Amino acid sequence: MTALRRIISTDHRIIGIQYLLLALTSVAIGTTLSLVMRIHLVWPNWRLPLYGPILPEDYLALVTIHGTIMLFFVLTTAPQAGFSNLVLPAQIGARRMAFPAANAASFWLTAAALVVLSSSTFVPGGAPISGWTAYPPLSAVPSAGPGQGAGMDFWLASLALFAIASTISSINTLVTIIRLRCEGMTWERLPLTVWGWFTAALLSVIAFSVLLAAILLLFCDRHAGTSFFLPAGDLVNGVLHTVHGKGGGSPLLWLHLFWFFGHPEVYIAILPGLGVTSMLLANFSFRRVFAYRTMIVTTLMIGFLGILLWGHHMFVAGLNPFAASAFSISTMAIALPASAKVLSWLATTWRSRPSYKTPMLFSLGFVSLFIAGGLTGPILAQPILDEYLHNTFFVVAHFHLIMAMAAIFGLYAATYYWFPLMTGRLMSEVLGRWHFWLTLIGAYATFVPMHLAGLAGEPRHYAQLTGVPNAAGVMLARLVPLNRFITYSALFLATAQLLFLWNLARSLRRGSPASSNPWLATTLEWHPALNPFGQAAPDEPLAVHRSPCQYEITPSGELFLPQWAPDTLADTTGEVTFDTKPE
Amino acid sequence: MPGLFAVTSLLSLLPADASAHGPALDRQLLLSLWIVLALFALAHIILLVGLVARRHSAQRSIWHVEYVPLLALAVLFAVLTIRAERLWAATRYTGASLTALQVEVTGVQFSWYFRYPGTDATFGRTQPQLVAPGEGNPLGIDPADPHSADDMISSQLVLPAGREVDLAIRSQDVIHGFSVPEMRLKQNAVPGETIHIHFTPTATGTYAILCTQVCGMGHYRMNANLRVVTPPDFDHWLAQREKAAQP
Numbered sequence A: 001m002t003a004l005r006r007i008i009s010t011d012h013r014i015i016g017i018q019y020l021l022l023a024l025t026s027v028a029i030g031t032t033l034s035l036v037m038r039i040h041l042v043w044p045n046w047r048l049p050l051y052g053p054i055l056p057e058d059y060l061a062l063v064t065i066h067g068t069i070m071l072f073f074v075l076t077t078a079p080q081a082g083f084s085n086l087v088l089p090a091q092i093g094a095r096r097m098a099f100p101a102a103n104a105a106s107f108w109l110t111a112a113a114l115v116v117l118s119s120s121t122f123v124p125g126g127a128p129i130s131g132w133t134a135y136p137p138l139s140a141v142p143s144a145g146p147g148q149g150a151g152m153d154f155w156l157a158s159l160a161l162f163a164i165a166s167t168i169s170s171i172n173t174l175v176t177i178i179r180l181r182c183e184g185m186t187w188e189r190l191p192l193t194v195w196g197w198f199t200a201a202l203l204s205v206i207a208f209s210v211l212l213a214a215i216l217l218l219f220c221d222r223h224a225g226t227s228f229f230l231p232a233g234d235l236v237n238g239v240l241h242t243v244h245g246k247g248g249g250s251p252l253l254w255l256h257l258f259w260f261f262g263h264p265e266v267y268i269a270i271l272p273g274l275g276v277t278s279m280l281l282a283n284f285s286f287r288r289v290f291a292y293r294t295m296i297v298t299t300l301m302i303g304f305l306g307i308l309l310w311g312h313h314m315f316v317a318g319l320n321p322f323a324a325s326a327f328s329i330s331t332m333a334i335a336l337p338a339s340a341k342v343l344s345w346l347a348t349t350w351r352s353r354p355s356y357k358t359p360m361l362f363s364l365g366f367v368s369l370f371i372a373g374g375l376t377g378p379i380l381a382q383p384i385l386d387e388y389l390h391n392t393f394f395v396v397a398h399f400h401l402i403m404a405m406a407a408i409f410g411l412y413a414a415t416y417y418w419f420p421l422m423t424g425r426l427m428s429e430v431l432g433r434w435h436f437w438l439t440l441i442g443a444y445a446t447f448v449p450m451h452l453a454g455l456a457g458e459p460r461h462y463a464q465l466t467g468v469p470n471a472a473g474v475m476l477a478r479l480v481p482l483n484r485f486i487t488y489s490a491l492f493l494a495t496a497q498l499l500f501l502w503n504l505a506r507s508l509r510r511g512s513p514a515s516s517n518p519w520l521a522t523t524l525e526w527h528p529a530l531n532p533f534g535q536a537a538p539d540e541p542l543a544v545h546r547s548p549c550q551y552e553i554t555p556s557g558e559l560f561l562p563q564w565a566p567d568t569l570a571d572t573t574g575e576v577t578f579d580t581k582p583e
Numbered sequence B: 001m002p003g004l005f006a007v008t009s010l011l012s013l014l015p016a017d018a019s020a021h022g023p024a025l026d027r028q029l030l031l032s033l034w035i036v037l038a039l040f041a042l043a044h045i046i047l048l049v050g051l052v053a054r055r056h057s058a059q060r061s062i063w064h065v066e067y068v069p070l071l072a073l074a075v076l077f078a079v080l081t082i083r084a085e086r087l088w089a090a091t092r093y094t095g096a097s098l099t100a101l102q103v104e105v106t107g108v109q110f111s112w113y114f115r116y117p118g119t120d121a122t123f124g125r126t127q128p129q130l131v132a133p134g135e136g137n138p139l140g141i142d143p144a145d146p147h148s149a150d151d152m153i154s155s156q157l158v159l160p161a162g163r164e165v166d167l168a169i170r171s172q173d174v175i176h177g178f179s180v181p182e183m184r185l186k187q188n189a190v191p192g193e194t195i196h197i198h199f200t201p202t203a204t205g206t207y208a209i210l211c212t213q214v215c216g217m218g219h220y221r222m223n224a225n226l227r228v229v230t231p232p233d234f235d236h237w238l239a240q241r242e243k244a245a246q247p
Helices: A002-007 A012-042 A056-074 A077-091 A100-122 A150-179 A192-223 A251-285 A292-306 A321-333 A335-349 A358-375 A383-389 A393-423 A429-455 A470-477 A480-510 A567-571 B002-011 B022-052 B062-092 B231-245
Strands: A550-554 A557-561 B101-108 B111-116 B152-154 B157-160 B165-171 B176-180 B185-189 B195-199 B205-211 B224-229
Touching (some): A012 A077, A012 A100, A012 A393, A012 A480, A056 A150, A077 A150, A077 A251, A077 A393, A100 A150, A150 A192, A192 A251, A251 A292, A251 A335, A251 A358, A251 A393, A292 A335, A321 A335, A321 A383, A321 B062, A335 A358, A335 B022, A358 A429, A358 B022, A383 B022, A383 B062, A383 B185, A393 A429, A393 A480, A429 A480, A470 B205, A470 B224, B022 B062, B101 B176, B101 B185, B111 B224, B152 B231, B157 B231, B165 B176, B165 B185, B185 B195, B224 B231
Parallel strands (some): B101 B165, B157 B224
Antiparallel strands (some): B101 B111, B111 B152, B165 B195, B176 B185, B176 B205, B205 B224
8 A cells, every 4th residue: 555655646746757757658659659660661671570561551550659649748748747746836935736636646647548548559450540630530430441440549538538637737737836836936036937837737728628629529420420520421431421410510620629729739848848948048157037027928928829820730721711811920920929039048148158067058959949940930831832831741840840859858958957856966967968969960960851851742641652653653752862861860869869868877876966956046946945855844934035047247256146045145145156257 | 152052952852843823932932941041040150159259248138139130020021921921812812713624633542533524514413322433433423413424534633734723622531632742732632522722734744643631541652643735635635535434
């Protein structure tokens, strides 16, 4: 019983680590699947050991599970639930989350969702093949293909569990931020990480409830004879759909519901990264974040605009063309708050001679990748260009740079930065630096050429580039050399991550012990009274006296004023100078 | 200029441009790529210069650092948006002219079918119950409809160069993506709907028609040829096929 209690913990820090471990497991699976896909694309006759040749339906199942795992179980869990559980309460001066039991429930529901998703591989027909967007009728009719029977049901069940878990977790986050801030922690003094989690949680509550509804409707179409997404007379592989009563449904309804969820979802993945990057750039530049208030406003604006532009996934889906024009404008508009963030980061690091610790390197990498991946947004936001680029590898390159690579760099920065709060130890800087440079090179080498493949017209979700008949076959075969380069780069990128795993395993036991505030940070998670590896004082009252990132230059050097240091102390003995002397 | 070379060679990656609206689309794409590449370089130069320069803390005004550059970016993106909207409006806001050639495109796992309406210029009714690919009726054309008799179904899309085409895009089963890269054309085929797009092929040749919306295990090999021929060749081909189709 005690063993069970140790596993099913209601301690937010343990739950945070559990989420991170779940994400680490998921990212290992998701990366392996993507490598199998990459290898199959350029060496189609390669046989997967213990399995055999990869059939077209296997390839699509790989795409589907790769996308689902990465988006939900990595990019939603780790930034939003993982790190927020680990440090959010401390950052606002609380010692717990608002609802500890619900917190544990949402983690275990998420874990159950991952088990259900993985099980879909082992049911008759295998995993679903309709991609993470699951457009009906492909996803609504079992006769549409292998994997669309039991596999699809498992997929739907998994995402339903995940949606419930995320909703609970987001409500917990929101209530914690609203109700449990300590004395003096006004909204303007909240670290930008907290603003990122807050905005992402607001989006989660809205988005995941819509996803849950859509999943239930699709489930009814599959099993209860309804016609939300199926038109009358739809004939799939010899199976005719007849409608009871009047009329029929439309697949476009699913597209609307799904993307009303799906677009906010990609912002949920990146918003915490934006917050972490802002705070870390300031921390290691020993500066205040430039235009702090504007940063808060742009975070909220990105969240708000994020729910108004789902239609840009549907420019060629069959909407009224006027709708495309409207969604194109709202999509272009989001470039402005995003650019404001980049400008603020550039101003924060400008002539700061920062300290290049590994978390800082990954934060700078985040900035670079966010710019690179973000800038192709205004290209894809133009409906006329979508007429050529939609569903090509140009889109794949765009969202992998910004959503996968930038968000992963945010996660790495956060891991290197907060590792002492998980283990009391620091990760190796030498390994960290190697890991950073190799990953940065690998990321650009993998995803920049994908833009070229897209410009050359390579469509997504193609199981093979060779052996295709007609003029299309000539066009696709031309793309094999470029794809071979992408595959080599992807293998290099994945291999570089072994350095991280090694660093993790090594530092867990042999990392140098961390002091209570190793990065000279100003935010409350480094408060000595909250340090789980120091003299944690569970009863000491917490109070905040100023905004985060107060670094000042004095004739004797620099000093930093943590949010918790009382004003009187700062004037007399509380000055902490640090060793990296400014020039 | 290495930048110019980079972007121009990017564009040479694109397949040939063989439709009337294509060149304007390509110019807009080239302009967008140019702007993006320039902004990427500029941001990285500022980032790197800021990192290597001596430490210096000066009060900077938010106007200079954020609002003025944002205003410039807003103007830039607005210009791009307006140009793009005008092109989109020109191709999509209005339908085809009344003299356009009518062709119906139907996506079925995993092939494209093209139906020409025949001399009566009207497509016969289709019914899913009548679909029988094995009996030569893959679209379920209803023989009871008098318009059906002269309808002709082809597995390749043959079009005359220089004449506007009005495509009526449909799907029998799941969502497919009708895409012709050389024509700079893409439109999903949605079951239950008939979606019209129109364009004018300009150069004769054989081009690829792809499926660009994942539709099942055969998605990657769901394609057809588009053959753009001279008008006399087209008339000859159509007459031959119609004669063969008559009972």
